Amino acid sequence: MKIWKLFSILSIALILLFQAGCSDSSSSSSGEKDGVVTLKFWDMHTDAEKAFFEDLVKEYNAANEGKVKIEYTAFNQSDYSNTKLPVAFANDEGPDVFMVSPGDFTKYAESNILADLNSYFPEGAKEDFLPASIEAVTYDDKVLALPYELELLGLYYNKKMLADAGVEVPKTWDELKSAAEKLTTSDVAGLVLPTDKAAYLNFIWYPFLWQQGGNVLNEDGTKSTFNSPEVAKALDYWGSFFQDGQAPSKLQYGPWDAGNLGTGSAAMSIVGTWLVPVLEKDYADTEFGLAPIPVPEGGKPATDAGGWKMAVNANSEHVDEAAKFIMWCFAEDKSRPLKWATEVKFAYSPRISVVEEGQAIYDKGLRKVFTEEIYDSAIPEPRFGPEIVDAVGEAMQQVMFGDVSGEDAAEEAHKKIEEALNK
DSSP: OOHHHHHHHHHHHOOBOOOOOOOOOOOBOOEEETTEEEEEEEEOOOHHHHHHHHHHHHHHHHHTTTTEEEEEEEOOHHHIIIIIHHHHHHTTOBOSEEEEOHHHHHHHHHTTOBOOOGGGSOTTTGGGBOHHHHHTTEETTEEOSEEOOBEEEEEEEEHHHHHHTTOOOOOBHHHHHHHHHHHOOSSOBSOBOOOSSSHHHHHHHHHHHHTTTOOSBOTTSSSBOTTSHHHHHHHHHHHHHHHTTSSOSSOSSOTTOTHHHHTTSBSEEEEETTHHHHHHHHOTTSOEEEEOOOBOTTOOOOEEEEOOEEEEBTTOTTHHHHHHHHHHHHTSOTHHHHHIIIIISOOBOSBHHHHHHTGGGGGSTTHHHIIIIIGGGEEEOOBOOHHHHHHHHHHHHHHHHSOOOHHHHHHHHHHHHHHHHTO
Protein backbone atom coordinates (compact mmCIF):
# COMPACT_ATOMS: atom_id res chain seq x y z
CA MET A 1 0.00 0.00 0.00
CA LYS A 2 1.24 3.48 -0.84
CA ILE A 3 -1.42 5.39 1.07
CA TRP A 4 0.89 6.70 3.76
CA LYS A 5 3.25 8.34 1.27
CA LEU A 6 0.59 10.92 0.44
CA PHE A 7 0.53 12.08 4.04
CA SER A 8 4.11 13.36 3.76
CA ILE A 9 3.59 14.56 0.19
CA LEU A 10 0.62 16.68 1.14
CA SER A 11 2.29 17.94 4.30
CA ILE A 12 5.29 19.38 2.47
CA ALA A 13 3.65 20.31 -0.85
CA LEU A 14 0.88 22.60 0.39
CA ILE A 15 1.31 26.28 -0.49
CA LEU A 16 -0.59 28.68 1.69
CA LEU A 17 -1.27 32.01 0.04
CA PHE A 18 -3.68 34.61 1.39
CA GLN A 19 -4.34 38.26 1.92
CA ALA A 20 -6.61 39.06 4.85
CA GLY A 21 -9.92 40.67 3.98
CA CYS A 22 -11.86 43.08 6.05
CA SER A 23 -15.40 43.03 4.68
CA ASP A 24 -18.41 42.06 6.76
CA SER A 25 -20.75 39.48 5.35
CA SER A 26 -23.99 37.65 5.63
CA SER A 27 -26.22 36.88 8.52
CA SER A 28 -27.85 33.46 8.53
CA SER A 29 -31.44 32.55 7.87
CA SER A 30 -31.51 30.31 10.94
CA GLY A 31 -34.07 30.74 13.66
CA GLU A 32 -35.33 29.57 17.01
CA LYS A 33 -38.90 28.66 17.85
CA ASP A 34 -40.26 27.08 21.00
CA GLY A 35 -36.71 26.48 22.16
CA VAL A 36 -35.75 24.55 19.00
CA VAL A 37 -32.83 25.94 17.00
CA THR A 38 -33.36 25.59 13.24
CA LEU A 39 -30.26 25.48 11.05
CA LYS A 40 -30.15 25.77 7.27
CA PHE A 41 -27.72 23.31 5.66
CA TRP A 42 -26.95 23.83 1.95
CA ASP A 43 -25.21 21.26 -0.21
CA MET A 44 -24.45 20.35 -3.83
CA HIS A 45 -24.39 16.55 -3.74
CA THR A 46 -26.69 14.27 -5.73
CA ASP A 47 -27.88 10.66 -5.75
CA ALA A 48 -26.23 8.41 -3.14
CA GLU A 49 -24.16 11.27 -1.75
CA LYS A 50 -27.24 13.41 -1.25
CA ALA A 51 -29.02 10.46 0.38
CA PHE A 52 -26.09 10.07 2.78
CA PHE A 53 -26.45 13.63 4.03
CA GLU A 54 -30.23 13.33 4.17
CA ASP A 55 -29.79 10.30 6.42
CA LEU A 56 -27.24 12.13 8.58
CA VAL A 57 -29.67 15.00 9.05
CA LYS A 58 -32.50 12.64 9.98
CA GLU A 59 -30.30 10.84 12.50
CA TYR A 60 -29.04 14.08 14.04
CA ASN A 61 -32.51 15.60 14.21
CA ALA A 62 -33.86 12.49 15.94
CA ALA A 63 -31.01 12.52 18.47
CA ASN A 64 -31.54 16.21 19.17
CA GLU A 65 -35.33 16.39 19.00
CA GLY A 66 -36.66 19.42 20.84
CA LYS A 67 -33.25 21.11 20.73
CA VAL A 68 -31.89 21.39 17.17
CA LYS A 69 -33.47 20.87 13.76
CA ILE A 70 -31.37 20.78 10.57
CA GLU A 71 -33.13 21.75 7.33
CA TYR A 72 -31.21 20.28 4.41
CA THR A 73 -31.32 21.57 0.82
CA ALA A 74 -29.24 20.28 -2.11
CA PHE A 75 -28.71 22.27 -5.32
CA ASN A 76 -27.23 21.56 -8.72
CA GLN A 77 -23.45 21.86 -8.27
CA SER A 78 -22.93 24.54 -10.91
CA ASP A 79 -25.82 26.65 -9.60
CA TYR A 80 -24.69 26.12 -6.03
CA SER A 81 -21.13 27.35 -6.58
CA ASN A 82 -21.75 30.06 -9.15
CA THR A 83 -25.04 31.64 -8.05
CA LYS A 84 -26.94 30.19 -5.09
CA LEU A 85 -24.24 30.44 -2.44
CA PRO A 86 -22.56 33.74 -3.42
CA VAL A 87 -25.90 35.48 -4.01
CA ALA A 88 -27.28 34.26 -0.68
CA PHE A 89 -24.29 35.60 1.23
CA ALA A 90 -24.38 38.87 -0.70
CA ASN A 91 -28.02 39.29 0.37
CA ASP A 92 -27.39 38.38 4.02
CA GLU A 93 -29.33 35.15 3.54
CA GLY A 94 -26.53 32.60 3.69
CA PRO A 95 -27.09 29.17 5.27
CA ASP A 96 -25.75 28.24 8.70
CA VAL A 97 -23.92 25.17 7.40
CA PHE A 98 -22.60 24.76 3.85
CA MET A 99 -20.04 23.04 1.63
CA VAL A 100 -17.03 24.99 0.38
CA SER A 101 -14.55 23.93 -2.29
CA PRO A 102 -10.79 24.61 -2.07
CA GLY A 103 -11.14 26.95 -5.04
CA ASP A 104 -13.66 29.13 -3.20
CA PHE A 105 -12.21 28.81 0.30
CA THR A 106 -10.04 31.93 0.21
CA LYS A 107 -12.86 34.05 -1.21
CA TYR A 108 -15.09 33.23 1.75
CA ALA A 109 -12.22 33.41 4.26
CA GLU A 110 -11.31 36.91 3.10
CA SER A 111 -14.96 37.93 3.35
CA ASN A 112 -15.17 36.81 7.00
CA ILE A 113 -17.93 34.35 6.19
CA LEU A 114 -16.29 31.26 7.71
CA ALA A 115 -16.52 30.62 11.46
CA ASP A 116 -13.47 29.52 13.45
CA LEU A 117 -13.88 25.84 14.37
CA ASN A 118 -10.75 25.43 16.50
CA SER A 119 -12.55 25.16 19.83
CA TYR A 120 -15.15 22.68 18.57
CA PHE A 121 -12.93 19.69 17.76
CA PRO A 122 -13.58 16.84 20.21
CA GLU A 123 -10.60 16.05 22.45
CA GLY A 124 -7.84 14.40 20.40
CA ALA A 125 -9.79 14.65 17.14
CA LYS A 126 -7.67 17.31 15.43
CA GLU A 127 -4.56 15.16 15.90
CA ASP A 128 -6.28 12.39 13.92
CA PHE A 129 -6.43 14.58 10.82
CA LEU A 130 -3.63 14.68 8.26
CA PRO A 131 -1.73 17.87 9.18
CA ALA A 132 -1.84 19.16 5.60
CA SER A 133 -5.63 18.79 5.55
CA ILE A 134 -5.91 21.07 8.57
CA GLU A 135 -3.37 23.49 7.08
CA ALA A 136 -5.51 23.67 3.95
CA VAL A 137 -8.42 25.10 5.94
CA THR A 138 -6.39 27.33 8.26
CA TYR A 139 -6.44 31.08 7.70
CA ASP A 140 -4.92 33.59 10.13
CA ASP A 141 -4.42 30.74 12.60
CA LYS A 142 -8.13 29.90 12.49
CA VAL A 143 -9.51 26.57 11.28
CA LEU A 144 -12.31 27.77 9.03
CA ALA A 145 -13.73 24.52 7.64
CA LEU A 146 -13.78 20.79 8.32
CA PRO A 147 -12.06 18.56 5.70
CA TYR A 148 -13.73 15.21 5.16
CA GLU A 149 -12.34 13.85 1.88
CA LEU A 150 -9.30 13.85 -0.40
CA GLU A 151 -10.26 13.39 -4.06
CA LEU A 152 -7.68 12.61 -6.76
CA LEU A 153 -7.98 12.88 -10.55
CA GLY A 154 -7.40 10.26 -13.22
CA LEU A 155 -8.20 9.45 -16.86
CA TYR A 156 -11.28 7.22 -17.12
CA TYR A 157 -12.02 5.49 -20.42
CA ASN A 158 -14.48 3.12 -22.08
CA LYS A 159 -12.49 -0.04 -22.78
CA LYS A 160 -14.62 -1.22 -25.70
CA MET A 161 -14.51 2.16 -27.46
CA LEU A 162 -10.73 2.24 -27.26
CA ALA A 163 -10.44 -1.38 -28.44
CA ASP A 164 -12.84 -0.85 -31.35
CA ALA A 165 -10.87 2.20 -32.49
CA GLY A 166 -7.54 0.42 -32.10
CA VAL A 167 -6.41 2.93 -29.48
CA GLU A 168 -3.98 2.06 -26.70
CA VAL A 169 -4.48 3.64 -23.28
CA PRO A 170 -2.68 7.00 -23.62
CA LYS A 171 0.34 7.68 -21.41
CA THR A 172 1.69 10.88 -22.98
CA TRP A 173 0.19 14.19 -24.10
CA ASP A 174 0.71 13.27 -27.75
CA GLU A 175 -0.99 9.92 -27.24
CA LEU A 176 -3.94 11.54 -25.45
CA LYS A 177 -4.39 14.03 -28.28
CA SER A 178 -4.20 11.28 -30.91
CA ALA A 179 -6.60 9.06 -28.96
CA ALA A 180 -9.14 11.87 -28.54
CA GLU A 181 -9.01 12.54 -32.28
CA LYS A 182 -9.54 8.89 -33.23
CA LEU A 183 -12.35 8.40 -30.70
CA THR A 184 -14.33 11.52 -31.63
CA THR A 185 -17.38 10.89 -33.80
CA SER A 186 -20.62 12.72 -34.50
CA ASP A 187 -22.13 10.94 -31.48
CA VAL A 188 -19.17 10.49 -29.15
CA ALA A 189 -16.83 13.03 -27.58
CA GLY A 190 -13.24 11.86 -27.58
CA LEU A 191 -12.50 13.53 -24.24
CA VAL A 192 -14.74 15.35 -21.76
CA LEU A 193 -13.20 18.35 -20.00
CA PRO A 194 -14.93 21.11 -18.02
CA THR A 195 -16.08 24.10 -20.06
CA ASP A 196 -17.39 26.78 -17.69
CA LYS A 197 -15.16 29.30 -15.92
CA ALA A 198 -15.21 28.18 -12.30
CA ALA A 199 -12.90 26.72 -9.66
CA TYR A 200 -13.56 23.21 -11.03
CA LEU A 201 -12.12 24.18 -14.44
CA ASN A 202 -8.86 25.26 -12.80
CA PHE A 203 -8.85 22.14 -10.60
CA ILE A 204 -8.79 19.81 -13.60
CA TRP A 205 -6.17 21.88 -15.48
CA TYR A 206 -3.56 22.32 -12.73
CA PRO A 207 -1.97 18.85 -13.19
CA PHE A 208 -1.09 19.72 -16.79
CA LEU A 209 0.82 22.73 -15.47
CA TRP A 210 2.49 20.86 -12.60
CA GLN A 211 3.62 17.99 -14.84
CA GLN A 212 6.12 20.39 -16.45
CA GLY A 213 7.26 21.94 -13.17
CA GLY A 214 5.19 25.08 -13.71
CA ASN A 215 3.04 26.93 -11.20
CA VAL A 216 0.79 29.96 -10.86
CA LEU A 217 2.93 31.69 -8.22
CA ASN A 218 6.48 31.48 -6.95
CA GLU A 219 7.32 29.31 -3.94
CA ASP A 220 6.53 31.90 -1.29
CA GLY A 221 3.39 33.09 -3.06
CA THR A 222 4.54 36.68 -3.54
CA LYS A 223 4.95 36.86 -7.32
CA SER A 224 3.21 35.51 -10.40
CA THR A 225 4.99 32.92 -12.51
CA PHE A 226 2.07 32.67 -14.91
CA ASN A 227 3.95 34.15 -17.88
CA SER A 228 6.25 31.13 -18.07
CA PRO A 229 6.69 28.80 -21.07
CA GLU A 230 5.24 25.97 -18.98
CA VAL A 231 1.98 27.86 -18.47
CA ALA A 232 1.73 28.78 -22.15
CA LYS A 233 2.33 25.17 -23.17
CA ALA A 234 -0.29 23.82 -20.75
CA LEU A 235 -2.82 26.41 -21.93
CA ASP A 236 -2.19 25.69 -25.62
CA TYR A 237 -2.49 21.96 -25.07
CA TRP A 238 -5.74 22.26 -23.12
CA GLY A 239 -7.23 24.70 -25.62
CA SER A 240 -6.37 22.46 -28.57
CA PHE A 241 -8.96 19.87 -27.53
CA PHE A 242 -11.71 22.46 -27.88
CA GLN A 243 -10.27 24.20 -30.93
CA ASP A 244 -9.94 20.86 -32.75
CA GLY A 245 -13.38 19.58 -31.72
CA GLN A 246 -12.17 16.66 -29.59
CA ALA A 247 -13.68 18.05 -26.37
CA PRO A 248 -17.27 19.36 -26.62
CA SER A 249 -18.01 22.98 -25.76
CA LYS A 250 -21.43 21.98 -24.41
CA LEU A 251 -22.13 19.00 -22.18
CA GLN A 252 -25.35 17.13 -21.51
CA TYR A 253 -24.03 16.22 -18.07
CA GLY A 254 -21.74 18.13 -15.72
CA PRO A 255 -18.04 17.49 -16.43
CA TRP A 256 -17.83 15.70 -13.05
CA ASP A 257 -20.78 13.40 -13.86
CA ALA A 258 -20.55 9.68 -14.62
CA GLY A 259 -23.27 10.11 -17.23
CA ASN A 260 -20.78 11.30 -19.85
CA LEU A 261 -19.02 7.93 -19.87
CA GLY A 262 -21.90 5.80 -18.66
CA THR A 263 -24.31 6.72 -21.45
CA GLY A 264 -21.66 6.29 -24.13
CA SER A 265 -21.60 9.96 -25.08
CA ALA A 266 -17.88 10.16 -24.28
CA ALA A 267 -14.95 7.78 -24.65
CA MET A 268 -12.63 9.39 -22.08
CA SER A 269 -12.91 11.86 -19.23
CA ILE A 270 -10.58 13.33 -16.63
CA VAL A 271 -12.55 13.04 -13.40
CA GLY A 272 -12.00 12.26 -9.74
CA THR A 273 -12.18 9.32 -7.37
CA TRP A 274 -15.88 9.94 -6.77
CA LEU A 275 -16.74 8.38 -10.14
CA VAL A 276 -15.67 4.84 -9.20
CA PRO A 277 -18.71 3.68 -7.17
CA VAL A 278 -21.14 5.40 -9.54
CA LEU A 279 -19.74 3.53 -12.54
CA GLU A 280 -19.82 0.28 -10.56
CA LYS A 281 -23.41 0.72 -9.47
CA ASP A 282 -25.17 2.54 -12.30
CA TYR A 283 -23.18 1.34 -15.33
CA ALA A 284 -22.06 -2.14 -14.28
CA ASP A 285 -22.70 -3.56 -17.77
CA THR A 286 -19.98 -1.37 -19.32
CA GLU A 287 -16.29 -2.03 -18.72
CA PHE A 288 -14.28 1.05 -17.82
CA GLY A 289 -10.57 1.55 -17.30
CA LEU A 290 -8.55 4.09 -15.37
CA ALA A 291 -5.06 5.47 -15.89
CA PRO A 292 -2.91 8.32 -14.57
CA ILE A 293 -3.29 11.64 -16.37
CA PRO A 294 -0.92 11.46 -19.38
CA VAL A 295 2.30 13.46 -19.10
CA PRO A 296 4.25 15.55 -21.63
CA GLU A 297 7.64 14.45 -22.93
CA GLY A 298 10.17 14.98 -20.16
CA GLY A 299 7.43 15.67 -17.61
CA LYS A 300 6.51 13.92 -14.39
CA PRO A 301 3.17 12.54 -13.15
CA ALA A 302 0.90 14.89 -11.22
CA THR A 303 -2.66 14.85 -10.01
CA ASP A 304 -4.76 17.25 -7.98
CA ALA A 305 -5.80 16.43 -4.41
CA GLY A 306 -9.04 18.29 -3.81
CA GLY A 307 -12.17 17.71 -1.83
CA TRP A 308 -15.08 19.68 -0.41
CA LYS A 309 -15.17 20.92 3.17
CA MET A 310 -17.99 21.59 5.62
CA ALA A 311 -18.17 25.14 6.93
CA VAL A 312 -20.20 27.26 9.31
CA ASN A 313 -21.45 30.76 8.58
CA ALA A 314 -19.59 33.08 10.95
CA ASN A 315 -22.61 35.37 11.05
CA SER A 316 -25.07 32.66 12.00
CA GLU A 317 -27.05 33.29 15.15
CA HIS A 318 -26.25 29.71 16.14
CA VAL A 319 -22.57 29.08 15.39
CA ASP A 320 -22.24 26.71 18.36
CA GLU A 321 -25.05 24.43 17.23
CA ALA A 322 -23.85 24.48 13.61
CA ALA A 323 -20.25 23.69 14.55
CA LYS A 324 -21.30 20.84 16.81
CA PHE A 325 -23.32 19.36 13.95
CA ILE A 326 -20.43 19.25 11.46
CA MET A 327 -18.08 17.83 14.09
CA TRP A 328 -20.63 15.11 14.78
CA CYS A 329 -20.73 14.35 11.05
CA PHE A 330 -17.02 13.80 10.41
CA ALA A 331 -14.82 14.46 13.47
CA GLU A 332 -16.30 12.09 16.04
CA ASP A 333 -17.29 8.46 15.39
CA LYS A 334 -15.25 6.79 12.60
CA SER A 335 -18.25 5.02 11.10
CA ARG A 336 -19.67 8.07 9.33
CA PRO A 337 -16.48 9.25 7.55
CA LEU A 338 -15.63 5.61 6.78
CA LYS A 339 -18.99 5.02 5.15
CA TRP A 340 -18.64 8.23 3.16
CA ALA A 341 -15.16 7.41 1.82
CA THR A 342 -15.59 3.70 1.13
CA GLU A 343 -19.29 2.99 0.55
CA VAL A 344 -21.13 6.10 -0.57
CA LYS A 345 -18.29 7.27 -2.80
CA PHE A 346 -14.59 6.62 -3.14
CA ALA A 347 -12.20 9.12 -1.60
CA TYR A 348 -9.32 9.11 0.83
CA SER A 349 -10.27 10.28 4.30
CA PRO A 350 -8.10 13.03 5.86
CA ARG A 351 -8.39 11.15 9.18
CA ILE A 352 -5.58 8.69 9.81
CA SER A 353 -7.72 6.31 11.86
CA VAL A 354 -10.35 6.14 9.12
CA VAL A 355 -7.74 5.31 6.45
CA GLU A 356 -6.44 2.51 8.68
CA GLU A 357 -9.96 1.20 9.17
CA GLY A 358 -10.75 1.13 5.44
CA GLN A 359 -7.48 -0.10 3.94
CA ALA A 360 -9.04 -3.17 2.29
CA ILE A 361 -11.31 -1.07 0.07
CA TYR A 362 -8.42 0.82 -1.54
CA ASP A 363 -7.31 -2.23 -3.56
CA LYS A 364 -10.77 -2.98 -4.97
CA GLY A 365 -11.43 -2.51 -8.71
CA LEU A 366 -10.44 0.85 -10.17
CA ARG A 367 -9.52 2.04 -6.68
CA LYS A 368 -6.33 -0.01 -6.98
CA VAL A 369 -5.16 2.21 -9.86
CA PHE A 370 -5.61 5.32 -7.73
CA THR A 371 -3.84 3.71 -4.78
CA GLU A 372 -0.90 2.17 -6.66
CA GLU A 373 -0.40 4.41 -9.71
CA ILE A 374 -1.84 7.86 -8.95
CA TYR A 375 -1.76 8.42 -5.19
CA ASP A 376 1.95 9.20 -4.96
CA SER A 377 1.74 12.01 -7.52
CA ALA A 378 -0.87 14.03 -5.59
CA ILE A 379 -0.41 17.77 -5.06
CA PRO A 380 -2.89 19.70 -2.90
CA GLU A 381 -5.34 21.91 -4.79
CA PRO A 382 -4.10 25.50 -4.38
CA ARG A 383 -6.01 28.04 -2.31
CA PHE A 384 -5.77 31.22 -4.33
CA GLY A 385 -7.77 34.39 -3.83
CA PRO A 386 -10.78 35.02 -6.10
CA GLU A 387 -8.94 37.45 -8.39
CA ILE A 388 -6.23 34.88 -9.09
CA VAL A 389 -8.74 32.08 -9.59
CA ASP A 390 -10.63 34.32 -12.02
CA ALA A 391 -7.49 35.32 -13.94
CA VAL A 392 -6.48 31.67 -14.43
CA GLY A 393 -10.01 30.75 -15.51
CA GLU A 394 -10.19 33.64 -17.95
CA ALA A 395 -6.89 32.59 -19.56
CA MET A 396 -8.30 29.12 -20.06
CA GLN A 397 -11.50 30.44 -21.59
CA GLN A 398 -9.44 32.49 -24.05
CA VAL A 399 -7.49 29.52 -25.35
CA MET A 400 -10.57 27.32 -25.40
CA PHE A 401 -12.99 29.65 -27.17
CA GLY A 402 -11.26 32.94 -27.94
CA ASP A 403 -8.66 31.88 -30.52
CA VAL A 404 -5.93 33.31 -28.25
CA SER A 405 -2.48 31.75 -27.95
CA GLY A 406 -1.34 30.31 -24.65
CA GLU A 407 1.50 32.82 -24.51
CA ASP A 408 -0.80 35.82 -24.94
CA ALA A 409 -3.43 34.48 -22.53
CA ALA A 410 -0.74 33.73 -19.95
CA GLU A 411 0.76 37.20 -20.22
CA GLU A 412 -2.60 38.91 -19.75
CA ALA A 413 -3.42 36.73 -16.76
CA HIS A 414 0.07 37.31 -15.32
CA LYS A 415 -0.55 41.06 -15.22
CA LYS A 416 -3.91 40.58 -13.47
CA ILE A 417 -2.35 38.24 -10.91
CA GLU A 418 0.48 40.69 -10.21
CA GLU A 419 -2.06 43.46 -9.69
CA ALA A 420 -3.99 41.27 -7.24
CA LEU A 421 -0.84 40.42 -5.30
CA ASN A 422 0.23 44.06 -5.08
CA LYS A 423 -3.05 45.32 -3.62
